[in-house]
Amino acid sequence: MDLHLSKKVAVITAASKGLGKAVALQLSKEGATCIICSRNSNSIKATAGEITQQTGNDVIALPCDVTNTDDIAKLKDAILKNYNxxxxxxxxxxxxxxxFITDFSLEDYKKAIELNLISAINLIYAFLPVMQKQNYGRIIASTSITVKQPLDNLVLSNVSRTGVVAxxxxIANQYGKYNITANTVAPGYILTDRxxxxxxxxxxxxxxxxEKALAGFSSEIPLQRIGTPEEFAALVAFLASQQAGYINGQTILIDGGMYPGLF
Ligand SMILES: NC(=O)c1ccc[n+]([C@@H]2O[C@H](COP(=O)([O-])OP(=O)(O)OC[C@H]3O[C@@H](n4cnc5c(N)ncnc54)[C@H](OP(=O)(O)O)[C@@H]3O)[C@@H](O)[C@H]2O)c1
Incomplete structure (x- = not known):
């Protein structure tokens, strides 16, 4: 299926490895021009080079710490100046x-909220006006299965990511009229360094x-295995596509069936 991404400009954050890198690779394979960022300038440049080599399409590396407001402002300016x-x-x-709950101080909660909630809000504020102006946009926020099923040993994740869904x-409610879709993806266990x-x-x-601990993780999942970054990236690429234009305001789990509830 042609996802019609060949003339699209995509921004993918936290993309030097893991889920972000897999998404950048997939969007680049689909023909999008990808702008990728992470904190470490050498790593993000190396990843951009690797993806361009594989796909033949432009991948631009811009260092950016998504918890740093100035970095996001610079990222926005550089992208809009060069790609408009x-x-x-x-x-x-x-x-x-x-x-667990007893492991953390208030400061830890504040840091987690800056990292996983405020960064997403800040990035969306940065690029929403241009999407509104052009009457087109696809926003996909990555969170975690913890937004549906809090996990006892991931209390900071449980707390910081649910605000992203809200x-x-x-955004989905208020910007749908500008042909902008906004969705959340919620991965279960996907095999990355994290x-x-x-x-x-x-x-x-x-x-x-x-190996035994890995088998323990896998046994929690109906498919009895951990997901791959490529499987995760395929979902994101579809949500980014023209064909996904009527999917809006949803939280889509990609967890091999691990979430036990009905909805
Ligand atoms: N893998 C899973 O199974 C899974 C499941 C649920 C949720 N998640 C969540 O998904 C996210 C990505 O996970 P992952 O598995 O891909 O992790 P990963 O393999 O450790 O990769 C993390 C990426 O984030 C970048 N990064 C970290 N802090 C950053 C910051 N402040 N600003 C910009 N970039 C930053 C890192 O690069 P630099 O070091 O260069 O900044 C790296 O590229 C995490 O929030 C994770 O908790 C993962």
């Missing part, structure tokens, strides 16, 4: 530390091996 448009925005950031729903470190942590806590 943004059609697709994928908001993403690093994950907050894992842990904000995306508000997940590998969570598996390692579990192995240490349970005094077992990485």
């Amino acid at each position: 448009t943004v059609d697709i925005l994928f908001t993403n950031a690093g994950g907050p530390p894992a842990g 904000f995306i729903k508000s 997940l590998k470190s969570l598996i390692e942590l579990k192995a240490q806590q349970e005094n077992t091996t990485y």
